[in-house]
Amino acid sequence: MTSPLLRIYQRIAGLLPRHFLAFGIVGFGGYLIDVGIFNALRLGVLGSHDFISSPIGAKIISVAVATLGTWFGNRYFAFRDNRRSNVALELVEFSAIAITGNGIALLCLYLSHYVFGFTSLIADNISTNVIGLVLATTFRFLLYRLWVYGPQRADSLARIRLAQRSAENNTASADDPIG
Numbered sequence: 001m002t003s004p005l006l007r008i009y010q011r012i013a014g015l016l017p018r019h020f021l022a023f024g025i026v027g028f029g030g031y032l033i034d035v036g037i038f039n040a041l042r043l044g045v046l047g048s049h050d051f052i053s054s055p056i057g058a059k060i061i062s063v064a065v066a067t068l069g070t071w072f073g074n075r076y077f078a079f080r081d082n083r084r085s086n087v088a089l090e091l092v093e094f095s096a097i098a099i100t101g102n103g104i105a106l107l108c109l110y111l112s113h114y115v116f117g118f119t120s121l122i123a124d125n126i127s128t129n130v131i132g133l134v135l136a137t138t139f140r141f142l143l144y145r146l147w148v149y150g151p152q153r154a155d156s157l158a159r160i161r162l163a164q165r166s167a168e169n170n171t172a173s174a175d176d177p178i179g
Contacts, residue, residue, distance in 0.1 A: 011129045019078060023141050026073030030066040035129050037062035042121060053112050055124050059106055067098040079149035089155075093148045101140040105132030 002010075040046075041058035051057035071094050075083045084090040103127045112118045112127030153159065
């Protein structure tokens with residue numbers, strides 16, 4: 001007989017590789033959106049507005065756009081089996097985690113740029129798009145997988161479908177005169 005802890009570990013280990021790979025694909029697309037917009041704004045593509053072209057402003061804008069893209073990707077690709085029937089609540093929870101992840105990346109950028117004095121474009125990219133990305137991605141994956149798209153969620157579409165199939169099977173069994 002296996003211990004409850006071992007069964008939990010085996011269940012998580014069985015689910016993570018598939019979800020992590022899909023999450024990585026979606027995340028890479030979001031990364032390209034984020035880095036592209038961040039660098040375009042830092043280089044003044046939309047003009048040299050104080051907030052928009054500043055490191056912090058550019059990062060907030062780039063992450064906001066990338067968050068919407070990754071929400072669609074995670075909802076319809078990475079975690080499609082556990083997407084939620086309450087789309088608005090799912091988006092709010094997803095965004096809350098994304099904002100917190102953005103805070104992690106922004107903290108790395110802030111410390112590098114304003115505290116340690118590394119003010120070049122390459123230093124801004126390393127601090128936010130390498131160090132901040134690794135920390136924030138780990139945080140986001142765990143919370144998306146275990147909370148937003150957790151299989152235990154009552155409004156998970158997979159859970160709702162399973163309940164409907166079970167109800168249909170019970171109805172069919174009750175109607176079967178031989179059963």
